[in-house]
Amino acid sequence: MQAKIKTELGTIGIENEVIARIAGLAAMECYGVVGMAAKSIRDGLAYLLRRESLSKGVIIHASENGELTIGLHIIVDYGTNLAAIADTLQNNVRYVVEEAIGMCVREVNIFIESVRIEAEV
Numbered sequence: 001m002q003a004k005i006k007t008e009l010g011t012i013g014i015e016n017e018v019i020a021r022i023a024g025l026a027a028m029e030c031y032g033v034v035g036m037a038a039k040s041i042r043d044g045l046a047y048l049l050r051r052e053s054l055s056k057g058v059i060i061h062a063s064e065n066g067e068l069t070i071g072l073h074i075i076v077d078y079g080t081n082l083a084a085i086a087d088t089l090q091n092n093v094r095y096v097v098e099e100a101i102g103m104c105v106r107e108v109n110i111f112i113e114s115v116r117i118e119a120e121v
Helices: 016-028 051-057 082-101
Strands: 003-007 010-014 032-038 046-049 056-062 065-075 104-118
Touching: 003 056, 010 046, 016 032, 016 051, 016 056, 016 065, 016 082, 032 051, 032 104, 051 056, 051 065, 065 082, 082 104
Parallel strands: 065 104
Antiparallel strands: 003 010, 032 046, 032 065, 056 065
């Protein structure tokens, strides 16, 4: 279902894929976020998505009254404060999406799917 903005001149339709890409790019700007995650249905593991596939880790729901609910499935760096990352993500994604498309973002839900641990050499 695409998001719709009604104006006096007509209706503007924005595909969820476009909103998901904007939200995914905004999420990648936040400190501590390694990338977006996609879950394998077969084995339940989370996989890091490439930059071209960011929107697969984002779920968009547009309500009838024009409000958006955004779900972000992310992978974070080990040793970072998860609550701080989630708070920053919610604020940044809400701001960027509202500024880019002019629709109200009601909720930004964060799902931390995995933690990346870098082995020191």
